[in-house]
Amino acid sequence: MDEDDFFTSRPQDPLTLLVRQDLGPMSQDELAHRIATLRDEIARVEAHRDAADAHRNAADALFKR
Secondary structure, eight states: OOHHHHHSOOTTOHHHHHHHSOOTTOOHHHHHHHHHHHHHHHHHHHHHHHHHHHHHHHHHHHHOO
16 A cells, blocks of 8 residues: 555545535534534544553553563
8 A cells, every 4th residue: 555545535534524514504503513513523532542542551561571
């Protein structure tokens, strides 16, 4: 795999589509709901990252010499 392939944008990636969405037609309520949903998703991703870190640290401690 070429290193450039790793960093190319995937146009159909849900995150790419999300950040390219036009916010102009959205109402204040829709924008507030979108912000709340994105904050919830950030918290979910951070919790998953933290759990993965804890798992890796436990494995490192187990196999550490």
